[in-house]
Amino acid sequence: DTGVSQDPRHKITKRGQNVTFRCDPISEHNRLYWYRQTLGQGPEFLTYFQNEAQLEKSRLLSDRFSAERPKGSFSTLEIQRTEQGDSAMYLCASGRTSGSTTDTQYFGPGTRLTVL
């Protein structure tokens, strides 16, 4: 499968614990996006990278959230001191720029986080 992959697919954790999610984009894609989706809502943008540079962060991304893409390939999203409100589906997408433009964003299957 050459699509976007995410790991784990499901994560159950207790409030206060730290969690880390991984996203592997399509190999030739230089842009990587993180979104969060709660029940009954569309995906909400969290942050994105072009290569290893984090270019934009949403105000939704509190100080407890951090994302990295150290070598411009895979990315990790860490949530520290999880809260019940963090329970959601976390989606990763990748795309390819051409100059200043972006191609279609291809989504992964998501990681469903449940905070007890």
Add this chain to the structure above:
Amino acid sequence: AQRVTQPEKLLSVFKGAPVELKCNYSYSGSPELFWYVQYSRQRLQLLLRHISRESIKGFTADLNKGETSFHLKKPFAQEEDSAMYYCALGPANAGGTSYGKLTFGQGTILTVHP
């Protein structure tokens, strides 16, 4: 601020009937609009984007800047069209191609009955 509104959470039609999923947006600049679809137990995938002006699976959507709408239409719905549909907006550069984040609507669940 950019916003996408899909006024219908649920839409039911019978097979062979026309279907229209509504999408309205607000954006101060020049937008690029997309429709994404999520079939049961599958990941979100692009259905079409306004800049390509294609018809995918019989669906079309026209960007109406005057009415700030990007409604999705299909003349004859099929049972396999049953899915969740999201309208999304991205910022466009001067050439009309998106870069950066997408803003999604809340989605419309389309059910096509036999």
